[in-house]
Amino acid sequence: MTGPRTRTLLVRGLAAVRGPVALMAVLGLLAGAFLVTGPRVVDRSADAALGDLLAGAPAAAREVGVTSPPSRPLGPPATADPPREGPVAPFEAVDAVLRDVLGPEVSGLLGMPTWAAQSEPAALLRPGGTPLRPDTTRAVLRAQSGLDAHVRWVDGGAPGPANDTGTTRAGGTRHPVRVVPVALAAATARAWGVAVGDVVDAVPEGTADPVRVVVTGTFTPLDPGDGFWAAEPRMAGLAAIPDPLGGVTEEAALVADVASYGALSDALWRAGPGVPRDAGSPVLAASWRYPVDAGRVRTRDVGSVRALVTRLDTDPRLRSVPGRTLTTTTGLGGLVDEHATALAATAVMTGFATTGLTALTVLVLALTALVALARREAETALLRARGGSLRRLLVTGAVGPVLPVVLAAAAGAVAAAIALPGTTGRTALVQVSVVALVPALAGALALVVGVRARERRDPGSHAARRVRVVRVLRRAVGEAGVVVLAVLAVTTVRSRGAEIASGRQDWFAALVPVLVAAAAALVVLRVLPPLARRAAGVAARRRGLVAFLGLARSARGGARGALPVVTVVVGAAVLTLLAQLTLTLDTERETAALRTVGAEGRVDALRLDPEDVEALLARPGVGSVLPAYVEAAEVVLAGESTPVVLVATDVAAYGALVEGTALAVPDAPAEGQDGPVPVLGGPGLAPGTADLVVRGQRVPIRVVSRDSDLVRVVDGRSAPAVLVDLDALQDPVPAVRADTAFLDSAGARALLGAAEDPAELTPSGRVSGVVSADAVRADVAGLALPRLVTGTYLVGAVLAAALTLVALLLLLVASRAERAAAVARLRTMGLPRGRDRALAWVEVLPVVALGGLAGAAVGLLGPTLVAPALDLAPFTGSLTRPPLDPSPLVALGVAAGITALGGLALVLDAAAARRGPLADHLRRGDTA
Numbered sequence: 001m002t003g004p005r006t007r008t009l010l011v012r013g014l015a016a017v018r019g020p021v022a023l024m025a026v027l028g029l030l031a032g033a034f035l036v037t038g039p040r041v042v043d044r045s046a047d048a049a050l051g052d053l054l055a056g057a058p059a060a061a062r063e064v065g066v067t068s069p070p071s072r073p074l075g076p077p078a079t080a081d082p083p084r085e086g087p088v089a090p091f092e093a094v095d096a097v098l099r100d101v102l103g104p105e106v107s108g109l110l111g112m113p114t115w116a117a118q119s120e121p122a123a124l125l126r127p128g129g130t131p132l133r134p135d136t137t138r139a140v141l142r143a144q145s146g147l148d149a150h151v152r153w154v155d156g157g158a159p160g161p162a163n164d165t166g167t168t169r170a171g172g173t174r175h176p177v178r179v180v181p182v183a184l185a186a187a188t189a190r191a192w193g194v195a196v197g198d199v200v201d202a203v204p205e206g207t208a209d210p211v212r213v214v215v216t217g218t219f220t221p222l223d224p225g226d227g228f229w230a231a232e233p234r235m236a237g238l239a240a241i242p243d244p245l246g247g248v249t250e251e252a253a254l255v256a257d258v259a260s261y262g263a264l265s266d267a268l269w270r271a272g273p274g275v276p277r278d279a280g281s282p283v284l285a286a287s288w289r290y291p292v293d294a295g296r297v298r299t300r301d302v303g304s305v306r307a308l309v310t311r312l313d314t315d316p317r318l319r320s321v322p323g324r325t326l327t328t329t330t331g332l333g334g335l336v337d338e339h340a341t342a343l344a345a346t347a348v349m350t351g352f353a354t355t356g357l358t359a360l361t362v363l364v365l366a367l368t369a370l371v372a373l374a375r376r377e378a379e380t381a382l383l384r385a386r387g388g389s390l391r392r393l394l395v396t397g398a399v400g401p402v403l404p405v406v407l408a409a410a411a412g413a414v415a416a417a418i419a420l421p422g423t424t425g426r427t428a429l430v431q432v433s434v435v436a437l438v439p440a441l442a443g444a445l446a447l448v449v450g451v452r453a454r455e456r457r458d459p460g461s462h463a464a465r466r467v468r469v470v471r472v473l474r475r476a477v478g479e480a481g482v483v484v485l486a487v488l489a490v491t492t493v494r495s496r497g498a499e500i501a502s503g504r505q506d507w508f509a510a511l512v513p514v515l516v517a518a519a520a521a522l523v524v525l526r527v528l529p530p531l532a533r534r535a536a537g538v539a540a541r542r543r544g545l546v547a548f549l550g551l552a553r554s555a556r557g558g559a560r561g562a563l564p565v566v567t568v569v570v571g572a573a574v575l576t577l578l579a580q581l582t583l584t585l586d587t588e589r590e591t592a593a594l595r596t597v598g599a600e601g602r603v604d605a606l607r608l609d610p611e612d613v614e615a616l617l618a619r620p621g622v623g624s625v626l627p628a629y630v631e632a633a634e635v636v637l638a639g640e641s642t643p644v645v646l647v648a649t650d651v652a653a654y655g656a657l658v659e660g661t662a663l664a665v666p667d668a669p670a671e672g673q674d675g676p677v678p679v680l681g682g683p684g685l686a687p688g689t690a691d692l693v694v695r696g697q698r699v700p701i702r703v704v705s706r707d708s709d710l711v712r713v714v715d716g717r718s719a720p721a722v723l724v725d726l727d728a729l730q731d732p733v734p735a736v737r738a739d740t741a742f743l744d745s746a747g748a749r750a751l752l753g754a755a756e757d758p759a760e761l762t763p764s765g766r767v768s769g770v771v772s773a774d775a776v777r778a779d780v781a782g783l784a785l786p787r788l789v790t791g792t793y794l795v796g797a798v799l800a801a802a803l804t805l806v807a808l809l810l811l812l813v814a815s816r817a818e819r820a821a822a823v824a825r826l827r828t829m830g831l832p833r834g835r836d837r838a839l840a841w842v843e844v845l846p847v848v849a850l851g852g853l854a855g856a857a858v859g860l861l862g863p864t865l866v867a868p869a870l871d872l873a874p875f876t877g878s879l880t881r882p883p884l885d886p887s888p889l890v891a892l893g894v895a896a897g898i899t900a901l902g903g904l905a906l907v908l909d910a911a912a913a914r915r916g917p918l919a920d921h922l923r924r925g926d927t928a
Helices: 004-016 018-057 091-107 186-192 258-268 297-314 330-376 379-385 390-419 426-455 460-503 512-540 546-556 562-597 609-619 653-655 728-729 743-754 773-781 784-828 835-870 888-914 918-924
Strands: 063-068 114-117 122-125 138-144 151-155 165-170 173-178 180-184 200-205 211-221 239-242 247-258 285-291 327-329 601-605 624-635 641-651 677-681 688-694 699-708 711-714 719-726 740-743 767-770
Touching: 018 297, 018 330, 018 390, 018 784, 063 091, 063 379, 091 285, 091 297, 114 258, 114 888, 138 180, 138 200, 138 258, 138 601, 173 211, 173 258, 180 186, 180 688, 186 211, 186 247, 211 258, 247 258, 247 767, 297 330, 297 624, 327 379, 330 426, 330 562, 330 784, 330 835, 390 426, 390 609, 460 835, 512 546, 512 562, 512 835, 546 835, 562 711, 562 773, 562 784, 562 835, 562 888, 601 743, 624 653, 624 728, 641 653, 641 688, 641 728, 653 719, 677 728, 677 835, 699 728, 719 728, 743 767, 767 773, 773 784, 784 835, 784 888, 835 888
Parallel strands: 138 247, 180 211, 641 719, 677 699
Antiparallel strands: 063 285, 063 327, 114 138, 114 285, 122 138, 122 200, 151 211, 165 173, 180 247, 200 211, 239 247, 601 740, 601 767, 624 641, 624 688, 624 740, 677 719, 688 699, 711 719
8 A cells, every 4th residue: 555655656647747648648548549449330231241242242152942843744745634723832831840949049041932833944826826926935933922022014913813714726626724813024015016905825845835924914033133033033034045055045934823732733734633732732843032131130049050050961851751852052151151250351351450559548648658757757766866765666657657547448348338339358358468568667677777877887897898898789689579479470471371260360470470570670779870970971071060060869769668669560460461451452342343243344134246346336425336255265275174254255355445454465466267265274274275165065266375363253262264255156156246345434434323123234135234433443442351451441541640740749749858958058059949840850760750751661661561361352352362562652651651741740849849838938048
């Protein structure tokens, strides 16, 4: 316990250094709030990121799907008997079993389930028996639930149950049938020339019996990207289906209500006597889809989802449904694994920022504590001389002044914990504790060293030499320790980078930029004196004393110390690292968007004929439209297959279209004659001959050149691209037709706003969508985790700049008294008024500039040093480990910014000096 006198001294000491104490309290409050806010914001972003991942994943991956295949082929021709009710739909019975398997936890995460039953493709005829169109026109018959909630009706309305009957003729025999009401996409109706009220006969393969349908409505999807349409794209319009002979058949879907399940099955296959109705239809493939509602899923639900994935593979209840063979599919397991990987990458990316800021805050707090201690140095020496114990000196001189920072850090942490939901974690608590306690430890260590140094001071030459030797050895050991720690940290990241990137946090590795910056600061401290002395020698040969005196004082360490220089270098390194990583993320995001789209803009279609291209060119604002054929293909060489993205177009025109962007297009290959088709290949494709597998056909090719940047991104995965001339590919594969058009940025913007329904862009109605690289880039940047990293880096850069400015001000404050005394002496020797400010600039700015340049150099190399632990894919949509090219302009900009902050600190210090006590002005010879 401290006595009354100790408490009095403590209060007087706090009053004497109230400025530094207030500064430490503010920094502690902000640091505590920031360090606790970070993990809680990450928690909220993790939930949002899981929703983003589910919303952006393919529909089949973000749902639980159950399918039941048909148990037998179509039966014999129907008889002349009247239509029957048909089998009972199995939807509710299977749904009850599925709900039991899903469990209440997962069931609460699901959106509206949908059920469907579908036939094999059928040829379409007019009621008189003539084909619907001269070309081969086919459709599947599908009983689908929930259609009305996902469409906008263009004409007519939703189909209802099959209540009407009719008569079809097959093989000269009249057959009574029930007429099934159906709806179809408006684009399909336009292509087929079908209107509401038309009657169509569908003849499935393997039978001569038609199924009669009547069109009750045409629709357009409310959201073509909705997962509802992914289960059967033929519902939304015509789809290109490859046939076994290498051609393409356009197919669509005629959509009936699920209430027509029995009638549709009875029309396709009529059960004989004694077959139970509840056995379901043996000729319709049934499916159940249970989509996960992305807005309901939280990170805490990941465990339930993982358990569900296991149950779907092992639960015996799924194999006990009478008369049904159920197969379950889901991609939820892969999505939660991808989410975990993204969170691990985010922790690494934000860890370098928060750890660097924590270290910078600790340095500034320690520097503030030393400034406060220096202000009371005379008082401390007097108390010690009067018999004050070291314990009392520590309480009143070192520990006492930093108690407010402990209380402020705790208050900031508690306030952040109350204001924001989420968890804090031990790491954040440790960081808050470090911020609160390190200043006290730094002050205590400096006080003890100072007191011991004064007490051991001996005028004897031997003692003085021993003190100097001990000081030199202590400094050498300290510098060697910092260098060894930096080397060990870099080695750790290099050797354990994959483990760190996968989620195993290593805060020693996260300190790499800070430790390397500290080692660079030691170099600055060693290099600065000889450089300043050399510069002072040059200045001595010129007129005026200010430059010479300022540089001489800088060489002697008048305006520098180890801790201020380390703080400046670390601040510059953190700023440069954050700026460099932000620039890399933005660049890679742009590159990924271009590789995803293939150009600045792209039009996707079932097929693009010349008249479609002309219609697109006729749109206002569209300057160029380049037809192309894009497909996932394979290159086979020596029995090994490599997945590639095939881009067949006019290669020369494509190169001109994407010139100036991040897309790589080497020179166009020479025209092929009778030999293999010449192509341009991406990484992993060696020049030479190989086979290109396209539409099931092997095409001999010759890779004439390879470019490591010739890459395309599909579904977030990169693959090498193969560029080939479209005309050259159509010779061996006539079924290849243009299904894509590449645009420039102006054309993409024009087409995106040209029509609400993409099908209206061309007369054929085959366009399914328009996408631009700008929109893809904006979508990725707007996701939760990229926004979190960008926001963290922005806040981190502002805080790092502010902390560096505070450190520079403290540097000036710490040296102000010594500089004022030097100015007072120089005034007696004729130094003009106002030149003391120039003296401060010449003395301080070289230190600041050199420290900023060293820190910027460290920050420039920082991404390369920590590259093995970085995974940028969750934030860019690009490669997992893209090249981290240093940007010298960024480093120079940060170095210039640090120097500018030094100038600002000098201006602020001069303003503060002008408001100082009158005695200080008179002592320097200024006018009162």
